Amino acid sequence: MRLRPAAVLAVVLGALVVVGLASPAGAASDAINIKGTLSDTRTDPPEPVPDVKISVEIDGSEVATGVSGPDGTFAIPVPGSPDDLLGQDLTVKLDTDSLPEGTSLTDGKKTSFTVMVKTNADITVNYGIGPEADKGPGLLQEIAQNSINGVFLGLLLALAALGISLVFGTTGLTNFAHGELITFGALAAYLLQDAFGWNFYAAALLAVILAGVFGLANDRLLWKPLRSRGTGLIAMMIVSIGLGIFLRNVYQYFFGADNHQYRGVPAGDLWNIGGVGISPKSFYIAVICVVVLILVSLAVTRTRLGKATRAVSDNPALAASSGIDVNRVITTVWIAGAALAGMGGIMWGLQNGFDYQVGNKILLLTFAAVTLGGLGTIWGTMAGALIVGLLVELSSIVLPPELKYVTALVVLILILLVRPQGLLGRAERVG
Structure with missing residues (x-):
């Protein structure tokens, strides 16, 4: 039996849709991630900084934590659906006690700051880490x-x-x-x-x-x-x-x-x-x-x-x-x-x-x-x-x-x- 071209095209497109929905790439994201990279600015080029703790809070309560990996990157999924999180204020905190000895954040980056969720996209936060600031002469x-x-x-x-x-x-x-x-x-x-x-x-x-x-x-x-x-x-x-x-x-x-x-x-x-x-x-x-x-x-x-x-x-x-x-x-x-x-x-x-x-x-x-x-x-x-x-x-x-x-x-x-x-x-x- 000869198949009509339109029927063949419909079968192919249907298969592609099914595969796309079943695959992870085609699945919709079910969480908003706080992600970023930790780099040591004391080296040229900067080197990744692992094992640094980052946490996420909502209304003063900690809802998620994570640590940077061997390549300095981290991705922390925030509990709750993206639609429910829209309009929420997320407080991202970096635990300075987990930084390498003798270092601190550079470029005036605060260890804690708040960001409002406006879309269902991931939120990127990058930190630079350098020598520990001298608290002597100051200004x-x-x-x-x-x-x-x-x-x-x-x-x-x-x-x-x-x-x-x-x-x-x-x-x-x-x-x-x-x-x-x-x-x-x-x-x-x-x-x-x-x-x-x-x-x-x-x-x-x-x-x-x-x-x-x-x-x-x-x-x-x-x-x-x-x-x-x-x-x-x-x-x-x-x-x-x-x-x-x-x-x-x-x-x-x-x-x-x-x-x-x-x-x-x-x-x-x-x-x-x-x-x-x-x-x-x-x-x-x-x-x-x-x-x-x-x-x-x-x-x-x-x-x-x-x-x-x-x-x-x-x-x-x-x-x-x-x-x-x-x-x-x-x-x-x-x-x-x-x-x-x-x-x-x-x-x-x-x-x-x-x-x-x-x-x-x-x-x-x-x-x-x-x-x-x-x-x-x-x-x-x-x-x-x-x-x-x-x-x-x-x-x-x-x-x-x-x-x-x-x-x-x-x-x-x-x-x-x-x-x-x-x-x-x-x-x-x-x-």
Whole structure:
């Protein structure tokens, strides 16, 4: 007997439904789980922490307990159907007595907090575990620690922001695509490591050179033709916004949206100096930033090209009439500014990791540093970057981490209301 196609299809679909309902994967979840991972942040990469007790309470009564497994994960089913638990407040508690000796929770995570059940989905809770907090100096120690972190952040911002200041000083362009120059350096070093197997130091050196070449290409293919046609600065600024969006999409297409880390650079054991913890990696990055900033300062003040750059910044027409090749100076500034931005992206990625939009994420902070210090002056940029870094880190003592970047921008607005040219900028009369 021949079976009709429709009958065969109905039989197959019916069998699939029966199998799906009978299998565990097809069965509906009959409980809400409190799940998460415990990681030891003292190691690089973090290691799992087993045998730590977590409990769940409803209305002050303990209803479920569990411990983290060998891989640091835990999943605690909450009694009751998901529908009955909707709208209930669940209190999740971590037993600090079960933590490894000499450790405590990091990142200000509370041992106990309450969450309301709003859906029938599992609730994820992750904890970081680090060295036991020192209960000695308290606030003073926290201020000292955050001040060190602020200086390190300020040096990174100064390195990344110098290119904005140099380009603005010589051309008047506010380049909103500068963040993508920062990202280019970070991604170029990562590509050389990931695709070609280079060690980090060789990859970083070549990536800085490639960033300079990329800056040259930017000027030759886009900005120089626009300058030659007499394009206004507002129009060029809008072009830079479009260029930034275009480059971010290109980066995402080729590198994806994942967060990346460099290989072959160990973090090292934390240095404890007077109760202040300093990462060796952060310290050496700060030293590199200081050396580069000093070299740039000497180049601008002592070399012939640096003096020509300052002359073009002060008065391009007068500099041209005195025999200075203005186009050559601007091209050199683009190369140097892009190379510094690329180096800033590499140092930032080495410290914090990075993705395809790392430059865009810190662009507002770099603009704040340049504007606060004074547009067009590299020393103002350095001073502004240090102030922004300190404000960001010190504000996190009293503000939630999500709001710490807002402080720098608020102070920037207040200062510009009093001194529009910035701290070290030169006041100019319009008209």
